[in-house]
Amino acid sequence: SSTDGPKSAHFDICSKNLKYKFSENAFNTNILKRHSGQYYTLPPTHIQKLFPYGLPPRFQLQIKTFNEGCVMVRPPALELISYLKRADYSKPPLRYVLYGDIGTGKTMSLCHALHYCYSQGWLIVHVPDAHLWVKNCKELLPSSSRPSRFDQPIQASQWLKNFKITNERFLSKVQLERYVWTKRESTEKGQPLGELIDQGVNRMKSSSDVVGAVLRELRLQAGGATEGEGAFKLAVAVDGVNALWGKTSLKKEDRTMCEPEELTLIHNLRKMMKNNWSGGAILTALSQTGSVFKPRSAYLPSELLGEEGFDNMEPFVPVSVSNYNEKEFESCYLYYLDRNWLQHPHSRSEEGKKELIFLSNKNPSILERLCAFL
Amino acid sequence: MAASVRHLLKPWTPSLCLVRWSRYNSYYLDPDPSKDARVPDSELSPEQKELQELKTVRRIKAALSSDTSSPFSDPLMSKFINMMMQDGSKILARGIMTQPREEIECSPHSVFQQALENCKPIIGLASVQKGGKSYQVPVPLTDNRRGFLAMKWMITECRDNKHRRTHMYEKLSQELLAAFANEGNVVKRKHDLHRMAEANRAYAHYRWW
Numbered sequence: 001s002s003t004d005g006p007k008s009a010h011f012d013i014c015s016k017n018l019k020y021k022f023s024e025n026a027f028n029t030n031i032l033k034r035h036s037g038q039y040y041t042l043p044p045t046h047i048q049k050l051f052p053y054g055l056p057p058r059f060q061l062q063i064k065t066f067n068e069g070c071v072m073v074r075p076p077a078l079e080l081i082s083y084l085k086r087a088d089y090s091k092p093p094l095r096y097v098l099y100g101d102i103g104t105g106k107t108m109s110l111c112h113a114l115h116y117c118y119s120q121g122w123l124i125v126h127v128p129d130a131h132l133w134v135k136n137c138k139e140l141l142p143s144s145s146r147p148s149r150f151d152q153p154i155q156a157s158q159w160l161k162n163f164k165i166t167n168e169r170f171l172s173k174v175q176l177e178r179y180v181w182t183k184r185e186s187t188e189k190g191q192p193l194g195e196l197i198d199q200g201v202n203r204m205k206s207s208s209d210v211v212g213a214v215l216r217e218l219r220l221q222a223g224g225a226t227e228g229e230g231a232f233k234l235a236v237a238v239d240g241v242n243a244l245w246g247k248t249s250l251k252k253e254d255r256t257m258c259e260p261e262e263l264t265l266i267h268n269l270r271k272m273m274k275n276n277w278s279g280g281a282i283l284t285a286l287s288q289t290g291s292v293f294k295p296r297s298a299y300l301p302s303e304l305l306g307e308e309g310f311d312n313m314e315p316f317v318p319v320s321v322s323n324y325n326e327k328e329f330e331s332c333y334l335y336y337l338d339r340n341w342l343q344h345p346h347s348r349s350e351e352g353k354k355e356l357i358f359l360s361n362k363n364p365s366i367l368e369r370l371c372a373f374l
Numbered sequence: 375m376a377a378s379v380r381h382l383l384k385p386w387t388p389s390l391c392l393v394r395w396s397r398y399n400s401y402y403l404d405p406d407p408s409k410d411a412r413v414p415d416s417e418l419s420p421e422q423k424e425l426q427e428l429k430t431v432r433r434i435k436a437a438l439s440s441d442t443s444s445p446f447s448d449p450l451m452s453k454f455i456n457m458m459m460q461d462g463s464k465i466l467a468r469g470i471m472t473q474p475r476e477e478i479e480c481s482p483h484s485v486f487q488q489a490l491e492n493c494k495p496i497i498g499l500a501s502v503q504k505g506g507k508s509y510q511v512p513v514p515l516t517d518n519r520r521g522f523l524a525m526k527w528m529i530t531e532c533r534d535n536k537h538r539r540t541h542m543y544e545k546l547s548q549e550l551l552a553a554f555a556n557e558g559n560v561v562k563r564k565h566d567l568h569r570m571a572e573a574n575r576a577y578a579h580y581r582w583w
Contacts, residue, residue, distance in 0.1 A: 343481040346445040355444055373475035373482065 036078060036328075039335055042069040042115060050118050053162055054128040054239075056107050058368060066339055072331060074105060076321045077112040083317065084116065084281055089233055092275035095313055097241070098285040100321035101299050103365030106285040107239055109321055113283055117235040122280070123170050125163070125218065125236045125272070130243035131290030133265050137250055140258070145209050149264050150252070156207035156265060160200045163214070170232065171197070193217065212268035219272065222279035234280030236272055240287035242294070244270055245309030249292045273312065284313075324362040332364070336371050347371075398435050403428075405437040408445075440464065450487060454525050474547030489553035493524035493560045497571045502580045511580045512571035527560050528553070535559060 047055075047069050055063075063069040080096055087094055098106040118124055127133075133155050143149035164171065171194035193214070200210030222234040238244075244266055250258040260266045273282060286304045288294055298304055301318060324332060333353060336342050346352045360367040406429075440452055451471065459467040475482035498520075500513040515523070532545040552558025 340480075344446065344483055352445070355446065373472040 036073050036075055038331060039070040039072050042071060044068070046115065046118065049168075050115060050124065050126075050166055051111060052165055054114070054126050055111055058365070059108065062368070066341075070335065071108060071112055071115075072328065072335075073112075074109060074321075074328065076100075076105075076319050077109040079319055080109065080113040080283065081116050084113065087281060089279050092278050093234075093236075093280045093282050095273070095275065095282045095316035096284065096319055097301055097313065097316045098283075098319050098321055099299060099301050099304075101323075101363075102288055102296070103363045104321045104323055105364050106287065106321045108364075109319075110237060110239060110283055110285045114235065114237050117233075117281075118166075120233075122233040122235045123218065123222075124166050125215070125234065126166065127159070127238045127240075127269065129287070129290055130238055130240040130266075130269070131287065131292070133263065134243045134246070134260065135249040135290075135292055140250060140252070141205070143208065143264055145206075146264075148262060149267065150250075150258065150262055151205075151208040151264050153204040153207050156211045157201050157204050159211065159265075160197050160207060160214070164194070164197050164201070208264040208268075211265060215268050215272050219277040222277055232279075234277075235283060236280065237283045238269065238273075239285045240290055241273075241284040241313070242286050242288075242291055242304040242306070242309060244273070245306050245312065246291060246304075247293050270312070284316075324364060324367070329357065329362050329367075332367065342371055402433050402435045405434050405441065407437060407441045407443045448483070450490065450521075453521075454490075454528075457525050458529055470542050470546070473541075473543035474550060477543070477547040478551060485554050486550060489550045490521070490524050490528070492553050492556055493527060493564055494520040495523055495564045495567050496520075497568065498523070499567065499571055499574070500581070502577075504580055509577045509580055510570065510574050511577045512574055513581055524560075524564075527563055531560050531563075 047063065055069075059069070076098060080098075083094070083096065098109055100106050114124060114126060133152060137152050137155065139152065139154055141151045141153060143151045172192045196210060196214060196217075200207040200214075218234055222232065244260060246260070248258045248260055248263070250263075252258055261270075273284075275282070286299070286301060288296065288298055288304060291304065294304060301313075301316075302310055305313060333342075333356070337348065342348060344352070347356065356367065356370060360370055455464065455467045455471050458470065475486070478485050495515065497512050498515040499510045501508050502511045503509075528546075528549060532542060532549055549558055549560060553560050
């Protein structure tokens with residue numbers, strides 16, 4: 001804290017309250033409602049492993065600048081984590097949908113809850129943005145296994161690589177089934193999961209089918225083993241779920257529009273969304289920014305998911321994410337001051353703060369962009 | 375006499391209207407959007423009181439849509455954005471301008487001002503014709519001209535001399551940082567100008583103004 005004069009005492013107290021350095025053991029017990037509005041730091045090893053691609057791009061820039069990733073504890077994330085703590089994992093998984101206006105922090109809350117799951121030792125299946133699978137794909141191959149489907153080898157192999165980085169300790173899991181890829185290649189029964197993933201990464205042609213196989217294995221095994229080494233809980237986190245049931249912007253070779261069901265990756269992910277397995281949780285977030293053919297003002301689940309999506313996702317637990325309230329805005333402002341992010345002398349005064357409130361309407365992303373160039 | 379005064383007081387437009395001249399009569403005063411304009415009467419000196427009264431009576435020009443009363447606005451920055459703007463897309467120019475401010479982490483505001491200060495030439499060259507031949511004569515520059523030249527050089531430098539695929543804001547931020555440290559192409563251009571003026575200082579007497 002570099003301010004001088006009578007403000008410094010107040011400032012020191014605030015900055016002590018601002019940040020907690022959480023150790024892994026302390027994490028699950030210490031996050032309580034009274035910490036709402038305060039920041040906690042994500043350990044850098046966790047960021048590298050868990051979120052090589054999952055965080056919003058502006059937040060990644062912020063991490064690079066500040067040399068640390070600090071996330072604000074907010075009520076939606078707390079709600080999610082409390083549900084996860086209290087859920088019964090012998091029953092089918094609960095679906096949680098984070099919804100809210102643009103820039104209010106849905107992806108960040110999702111990542112927060114995902115970090116909780118990771119620190120509890122769950123297996124993470126994280127799709128950072130399902131919209132990326134539904135638009136701008138450069139290669140769309142007809143599927144090798146089924147005639148009416150299309151593969152996306154680049155996206156699938158990218159996702160498999162990231163999955164490998166995140167879940168390294170689970171790679172020695174034993175598989176159940178035998179999969180045949182081509183006439184000469186097949187993966188035998190009882191081989192570890194790591195080999196299956198390597199197969200997908202190396203042979204790009206069958207990578208989408210490998211993704212499907214991996215998801216199927218995890219579904220079968222999640223609730224299977226009860227105690228001992230084999231037990232693990234599965235967290236499926238999908239950002240931009242509305243991509244699964246909307247339209248795509250991809251075209252087939254005869255220039256007709258592609259339906260989402262015809263894409264292997266989307267088809268397999270939809271199967272994951274059904275709750276016919278047990279032993280985990282499905283965390284999702286809606287997203288309008290990447291979505292195809294949706295108006296900018298749509299943010300409610302019924303609007304973004306569409307009829308089909310809503311019917312498929314129902315029943316789900318909706319969690320609404322909104323703009324900062326007074327206390328959270330205070331906390332964010334103090335954090336930026338603490339990090340010397342607000343350089344303009346006027347922004348440090350009371351009037352400057354009021355102006356920031358007025359300009360950003362306490363919307364987290366707009367506030368971040370404003371403060372970036374001040 | 376009354377007729378001529380009335381002629382002055384009436385808002386009129388010149389019959390010959392050139393493109394870059396203001397359409398306003400000189401009778402109009404400039405608008406002052408800052409919040410400090412409202413000061414209670416007791417604190418003003420008699421001249422300032424006169425000025426205030428004048429402002430309440432005389433006509434004032436319309437404010438531009440880019441004028442704000444907040445201290446966050448910077449007249450230097452606005453000028454630079456206007457110079458960088460093409461085809462009237464102020465939004466694009468402002469967007470390009472905000473990005474180097476994000477890139478430059480430590481006090482972008484003062485870095486920007488200091489960089490432009492470092493680029494301002496002290497002395498300029500004017501072409502004077504004497505005896506059929508035109509000579510480059512070293513000439514003092516007004517403040518406005520110096521600031522304008524600094525900004526112009528910065529923008530042309532960023533537009534022309536960089537690699538094709540880099541974005542404007544990247545080029546700008548690199549150039550601003552270099553100028554802040556007194557290196558880089560723009561400061562080199564300023565030094566070249568100074569050297570030329572120094573070399574031509576024999577012709578300084580050709581200046582009659």
